[in-house]
Amino acid sequence: MNPQEPARARPGPAFTLxxxxxxxxxxxxxxxxxxxxxxxxxxxxxxxxxxxxxGVFCGIGVCFDCLVTVNGSPNQRACLVPAxxxxxxxxxxxxxxxx
Amino acid sequence: MRTDLAxxxxxxxxxxxxxxxxARGLRVTVLDSAPAPGGQFHRxxxxxxxxxxxxxxxxxxxxxxxxxxALAASDVTVLTDHHVWVVEHGxxxxxxxxxxxxESVAVRAEAxxxxxxxxxxxxxxxxxxxxxxxxxxxxxxMLKGGLVVPGxxxxxxxxxxxxxxxxxxxxxxxxxxxxxxxxxxxxAFLRHRRALAAKLPEGAGYAARLLRHRVRFLARHTVVRAHxxxxxxGVTVAALDSGGHVRPGTGRYIPCDTLAVGHGMVPHTDLxxxxxxxxxxxxxxxxxxxxxxxxxxxxxxxxxxxxxAALALAEGHIAGRSVAARLRGTAxxxxxxxxxxxxxxxxREFARALDAVYAPPxxxxxxxxxxxxxxxxxxxxxxxxxxxxxxLGAGDPRTVKLLTRAGMGWCQGRMCAPAVAGIAGCEPxxxxxxxxxxxxxxxxxxxxxxxxxxxxxTGEGAGEATDEGTEEGPx
Numbered sequence: 285m286n287p288q289e290p291a292r293a294r295p296g297p298a299f300t301l302x303x304x305x306x307x308x309x310x311x312x313x314x315x316x317x318x319x320x321x322x323x324x325x326x327x328x329x330x331x332x333x334x335x336x337x338x339g340v341f342c343g344i345g346v347c348f349d350c351l352v353t354v355n356g357s358p359n360q361r362a363c364l365v366p367a368x369x370x371x372x373x374x375x376x377x378x379x380x381x382x383x
Numbered sequence: 384m385r386t387d388l389a390x391x392x393x394x395x396x397x398x399x400x401x402x403x404x405x406a407r408g409l410r411v412t413v414l415d416s417a418p419a420p421g422g423q424f425h426r427x428x429x430x431x432x433x434x435x436x437x438x439x440x441x442x443x444x445x446x447x448x449x450x451x452x453a454l455a456a457s458d459v460t461v462l463t464d465h466h467v468w469v470v471e472h473g474x475x476x477x478x479x480x481x482x483x484x485x486e487s488v489a490v491r492a493e494a495x496x497x498x499x500x501x502x503x504x505x506x507x508x509x510x511x512x513x514x515x516x517x518x519x520x521x522x523x524x525m526l527k528g529g530l531v532v533p534g535x536x537x538x539x540x541x542x543x544x545x546x547x548x549x550x551x552x553x554x555x556x557x558x559x560x561x562x563x564x565x566x567x568x569x570x571a572f573l574r575h576r577r578a579l580a581a582k583l584p585e586g587a588g589y590a591a592r593l594l595r596h597r598v599r600f601l602a603r604h605t606v607v608r609a610h611x612x613x614x615x616x617g618v619t620v621a622a623l624d625s626g627g628h629v630r631p632g633t634g635r636y637i638p639c640d641t642l643a644v645g646h647g648m649v650p651h652t653d654l655x656x657x658x659x660x661x662x663x664x665x666x667x668x669x670x671x672x673x674x675x676x677x678x679x680x681x682x683x684x685x686x687x688x689x690x691x692a693a694l695a696l697a698e699g700h701i702a703g704r705s706v707a708a709r710l711r712g713t714a715x716x717x718x719x720x721x722x723x724x725x726x727x728x729x730x731r732e733f734a735r736a737l738d739a740v741y742a743p744p745x746x747x748x749x750x751x752x753x754x755x756x757x758x759x760x761x762x763x764x765x766x767x768x769x770x771x772x773x774x775l776g777a778g779d780p781r782t783v784k785l786l787t788r789a790g791m792g793w794c795q796g797r798m799c800a801p802a803v804a805g806i807a808g809c810e811p812x813x814x815x816x817x818x819x820x821x822x823x824x825x826x827x828x829x830x831x832x833x834x835x836x837x838x839x840x841t842g843e844g845a846g847e848a849t850d851e852g853t854e855e856g857p858x
Contacts, residue, residue: 285557313431318529327514343521348793
């Protein structure tokens with residue numbers, strides 16, 4: 285079941301963004317993290333040292349585990365940043381910078 | 384921008400205070416980091432989702448409708464998407480504009496009320512960094528705000544009253560919840576039954592919902608390991624003995640793609656600490672009027688002790704009335720808020736009882752293997768923390784941090800501080816973070832430049848100059 289159903293959500297028209305080159309659907313009001321969860325993704329970062337996968341942990345912008353690269357900018361907190369049509373979301377490897 | 388009272392946090396405490404102060408003639412500005420007021424407790428689906436029944440079964444909506452309507456009818460200014468990073472004496476409240484957080488604005492105020500709430504404590508165990516393992520409150524926040532869930536089958540675990548609405552909320556949203564794993568001992572509830580009696584109907588309601596959704600309630604159990612390679616595939620849970628040790632041979636495997644886990648709440652005290660407010664334990668210390676020991680600074684809600692939304696409302700109401708009187712130069716008459724004070728006393732006693740009942744397993748720290756990551760940001764293991772304490776002589780969390788980098792990462796120890804202290808075997812210490820959240824260096828540089836520029840123009844001290852320099856916000 286889509287959790288939008290019990291809340292009787294009637295969001296505006298869905299739009300697409302890409303996650304690591306794959307098109308995924310999002311609706312207005314969703315954060316990047318919400319759009320990724322809705323698309324079945326739970327990790328979109330690898331850690332700087334061990335290269336381990338990470339995704340949402342605290343869900344409220346405190347833990348910084350859900351960092352992701354959005355439209356070329358690394359270190360965006362996916363749980364805070366709203367998803368926008370055409371966003372190019374990429375898994376953030378390490379610091380997200382070439383180094 | 385200038386205001387009489389700046390309220391930091393638009394949850395129940397902040398809104399109750401704002402309404403009480405505004406009703407008594409004060410100009411009130413509320414700043415909150417979220418896109419809409421309500422705080423974590425009253426988090427609503429994002430407006431874009433157009434939820435026609437935003438009240439999911441886990442959220443009792445009456446209180447929120449009252450607050451929302453009272454706010455709409457009031458003169459209170461609410462600044463959402465404002466991430467307050469520091470409050471300067473005098474007072475200037477500096478906030479980053481979110482979600483980009485590249486610009487900062489300032490609000491000048493005669494008085495400040497800290498209603499910064501709390502955040503979740505999660506203690507480590509093997510596998511807790513796997514994708515699919517989320518903070519219980521985080522799963523709830525994503526569900527309430529984004530109407531999304533992380534998977535199809537979720538175990539809810541840890542300890543604390545929050546686990547009940549998280550489990551029933553996820554189940555009502557269509558997630559299969561095979562078990563609610565609670566470390567607390569049911570015998571402890573019996574010992575505190577008098578203080579907890581008032582909440583029995585609420586507890587019974589949750590019990591009925593757990594039953595309806597076929598959620599198995601495993602009391603005096605704990606998650607000993609989360610399994611999976613690149614993502615969670617299941618958890619092993621085990622029973623605890625009366626001393627809080629895992630009982631050997633009781634482990635059982637539960638397949639799941641989500642683990643929502645939490646071990647209670649921690650008060651958000653960064654802004655209070657920067658202002659120099661004295662703490663009582665982990666919370667901001669306040670008097671009967673909700674005043675901190677710093678003149679002009681009040682605090683209410685979970686920043687002053689974890690106790691729930693109803694307590695936050697009572698404390699906020701008292702704080703708002705106190706501010707209104709004090710800013711007029713009069714002493715308030717506490718008999719005018721006797722009802723709120725009675726509620727506050729009753730709910731604080733209730734919170735103490737809950738605190739005594741809900742506790743992580745007594746020996747959780749011993750059960751964390753050396754190889755388990757404790758500091759999620761800096762990837763510092765329990766073994767490294769133990770080595771710092773045992774072999775290198777670190778006797779406090781700060782020394783452990785300097786030796787291991789635990790707590791030095793993006794979250795500044797907000798996630799790992801209780802775990803690091805527990806595993807190192809030392810008392811948790813106030814963090815003394817200068818800023819309440821990461822601030823871009825460019826923002827800091829502009830503050831300095833603006834202050835200096837105004838200095839040159841007016842010849843006044845930098846302390847005076849900052850307000851003019853930043854009042855409009857750097858462009």
